[in-house]
Amino acid sequence: MTATRPLAVIILAAGQGTRMKSAKHKVLHPVAGRPMLLHLLSSIAELKPERQVVVVGAGREQVEAAVYGTGAVIAVQEQQLGTGHAVAQAHDALAGFAGDILILYGDVPLVRPETMRAMLDRLNQGDDMRAVVLGFRPEDAAAYGRIITSGQGVISKMVEYKDADANERAVTLCNSGLMAVRSTDLFVLLDQIGNDNAAGEYYLPDIVMLPGAQSAVIEAEAWEVAGVNSRVEQAVVEAAWQDRRRSEAMREGATLIAPETVFFAYDTVLGRDVLVEPNVVFGPGVTVADNVVIHAFSHLEGATIDTGAEIGPYARLRPGAKIGPNAKVGNFVEVKKAELGEGAKVNHLSYIGDANIGARANVGAGTITCNYDGFFKYRTEIGAGAFIGSNSALVAPVTIGDGAIVAAGSVVTKAVDADALCLVRPAQEAKPGWAARFRARMQARKAAK
Template identity: 70%
Template sequence: MTTRPIAAIILAAGKGTRMKSDLHKVLHPIAGRPMLLHLVASVGALAPDRIVAVVGAGREQVEAAVAPHGLSIAHQAEQLGTGHAVAQAQAALGGFSGDVLILYGDVPLVTAATMQRMIDRLHGDDAPASVVLGFRPADPGAYGRVIADAAGRIERMVEFKDASDAQRAVTLCNSGLMAVRSEDLFDLLARVGNDNAAGEYYLPDIVMLAAADGRASAVIETDAAEVAGVNSRGELAAVEADWQAKRRAAAMADGATLLAPGTVWFAHDTVIGRDVVIEPNVVFGPGVTIADRVTIHAFSHLEGATVAQGCSVGPFARLRPGTMLERGAKVGNFVEIKNAVLGDGAKASHLTYLGDADIGADANIGAGTITCNYDGFFKYRTKIGEGAFIGSNSALVAPVAIGDGAIVGAGSVVTADVDPGALALARARQEVRPGWAARFRALMQARKASK
């Protein structure tokens, strides 16, 4: 194991024309997180000294996305190949002495463990000049090939366009990811030429340049899915599907029940406890934590929500950011909650909107209740006390507080605070006119018959 500093160069300068999108290719999300930020998170687990993003077309979008994460930026004004792209990071790595990982913003699912394996191999007993991450796809297609001996020492690297038929028959392919010592990287890149079929400066050429100096490089292998690249919407969907399949398997292995696994969609940071039951067609957006023994019923959507032990959600419920369900709370069908706390054992069983609200333990929110939290300019909170009962089809106009144990009669529009234990009725008194309906019908039928 090495204790040398680590830096990472992430190439994100490509135009991504096959995506046919105004959004930069590396910012398209997988599991609710932009591809590029998946890589940033994985590299971050290695505690790197520096991360450099090499940007080009659409650089403003990429720079804005990475700004909160402290990345350095290097600009590749012309697209002259991967070797040229990496060379643009030299200034950003000025004064750095350590090991450099070279990654690709559109190859988002490489794990920190694989990155660490690359670094460890770089410091093997044979001290390779560089380490290449290889893989064996089902269809090698137009990938560059890695010709290596049984020990993984590279004999030749060749791009598909420049490969012979015999070389194209090799199944070990180059993912493009590499680990190189900073002391070697830019000296080797300075010697890379573009005398090839594409007229580009290829990063893998540094392997053969080092070999000419008598220094061999090594290849280590990983699963093809881990280095799957995204260049089109179809490839994006395929990588998403692979990520989701693995996440579902992990959730079940950790003690959750997924009744129809293929219909459940997780976000990159979803946390699921033990003995959780997730019914079909449930979607988790970012920022959701589910405690033990929770049931998420079918067709529910959760984002930015925390659900405590023993709660029940749905079916057809929507929990929006800022929602907190405390122990044993129940949210039923067609209930939407936003920026609100539902206390222990509280219930909102159906057809309700609760926004910007604090609901006490064991409160019961009747069907059709809404908190009117927005006046067109500002938002206000509603407070509902412990054990309060809100009758069906009530509107609580915030800011307003309903005291502990209070009752709000069905159909009320509440605009003032209600004392604990009080009954609030805010509706017109019912008027009954005997025989009116019969007289009305007779009159209208007579009018219709006369026409």
């Protein structure tokens, strides 16, 4: 970034969001597992702004809670009188600020830091542009406001679609609404615009056309400035984000067998030579090291997977799962807040919660760690090289020593020493002929009815 001037950011989020049909504030609906507003604030953070203001209408409490700790403050637009009026509500929050101001939209979450920097660079290029507007060229210009230029990106006119004539509507360069302006100009210009238009609103773009100075436009890709006003548009933005992330993952060395069926979160990290089979979902907080295989229909969230591990198919890793090098979590296994050591195996139909599984331990099919008594959670410790037989219940808190063997079907409530055999079940007893006598008796009773 060539400019070194202080930066403030105004994020407009005062729209009613009625088309979302939701009690949740529009800008808090997620894309890739993260609220749209937090996507935007994360990108803004890379520019190290001095101040951040989020302008809201209804739903202030929700937004205030969401931005807590980010450094953003809230300004309220009591009446919805247009984008120009909304920006003006940030005046008090920016009192005493001298520098550049970026104006962004909370429902346009994917604008990149590089694009924001480019807007600021253009503003400070030295030719005294009043403002820099971010334009784009969508496949369908629909009802977007149009930008008419006179060459070298200098704007000769900006017009809202509803106020444009046929020739202006034929222009393909559209206004995203994002803008960079100097603090010394912004609020002075806002005081000069009127609302003599079809909607009777104060339009932010009108500051560009006020006499006295020129403004410039730079262009971004259409996906970067895609807005969300409905569940349908949210799904479109999500799909576009996922497509880009899948391509990025493959470019960086992961193999996706059926890319269109794999879904990433905003912070998913994949190493090289990771193989992801179809229908895998990554929730937030997943880090996968090199040479990991994730089989089909697995769901991962808040998990760390070390080199050479194998997950699934049909596995579920929940927050706090740590899968060690070359460990195996097999089909229909759920792991929560538990660590598997190097080479440990939980291959079939098991629940492992609040536990440590030692290196090379083997947990048999149908085993569960009974970690919850209805009030508190307790941990299970399984030592290195231990073998847990199928269909065992380990009632926490309990410790299984290194190299110990727990016989199949055991309900373990006490510690098991290293290298010991734990057998917790009644002796097997056979009663010759009992089954035949039982069937005959029951058939007679049925015939008598």
